[in-house]
Amino acid sequence: MYPVDRSGRRLALRELTGEDVDGVFAIHGDREATRHVAFEPLARAQTGELVARYMASAGASPRSEYALAVVERTSGDLIGSGRVAADPHQPRGATFGFALQPGARGCGCGAELARFLLGSGFEDLHLRRIWGARSPLNEASARVMAKAGMVEEDVIRQHIEKAGEWRGPVVHAILEDEWAAAGGPGGRGTPGGRGTAFGRGRLARAPRRPVRRSWSVARARRRPVARRRR
Structure with a gap:
């Protein structure tokens, strides 16, 4: 679906537009903002090429990548970017990532954005598993993903080389059933979202599986409350 x-x-x-290059450059071109990511700070020209690629991928059919602008709702200012992309190695699986301007950190926006992207992936795209990776030194990202309900799974040893140093990203993931158990639509996993985030595309082809309640929980809900005799 376009536009998101x-x-x-x-x-x-x-959706990202050509007018967002400066806003994205304020993030991807900032040394502090990119301290824990896999790439060095980008030049403005490189940022323009990146935004152009994301804009082109938005028009693909079927659409397998959703790279989006994150804006402050009341002002409309771009403060970050978020991405959900199909994982070609697992059915109904996707990777996700996000970045915020340094000035937008420490206020809960990261946790809200992570839940926002996960909720869209599970509730709109009907994904089964979403995973993301972080630098082992990025404890703030670890806290954000933990608040979003993600589980730390493993370390990909010496997977990325940056500034002459090999790093092992830490993988965090969450499953569809875990998202539903944490609240699902309208619960603590969804930050009051409205509207259609992603719609139909390659990521949205699989029908959504109904959430199965355990027998004990269902039985407990049907059990009548005993009345006290006077």
Whole structure:
């Protein structure tokens, strides 16, 4: 689906445009903002090429990558970027990632954005598993993904080389059933989102599986409450 348009309590997701190059450059060209990512800070020209590639991928059919602008809902200012992309190695699986301007950190926006992207992936795209990776030194990202309900799974040893140093990213993931158990639509996993985030595309072909309640929980809900005799 194009265009993407979804709003939460404080943040909103929308498609990237050519006018967002400076806003994205403020993130991907900043040394502090890119300290824990796999690439060195980008030049403005490189940022323009990246935004152009993301804009082109938005028009693909079927669409397998959703690279979006993250804006502050009331002002409309771009404060970050988010991405959900199909994982070619697993059915109904996807990777996700996000970045915020340094000034937008430490206020809960990261946790809200992570839940926002995960909720869109599970509730709109009907994914089964979503995973992301972080630098082993990025404890803030670890806290954000833990708050979003993601589980730390493993370390990919010496997978990335940056500044002459090999790093082993830490993988965090969450499953569809875990998302539903944590609250699902309207629960603590969804930050008050409205609108359609992603719609139909290659990531949305599989029908959504109904959430199965355990027998003990279902039985407990049907059990009548005993009345006390006077």
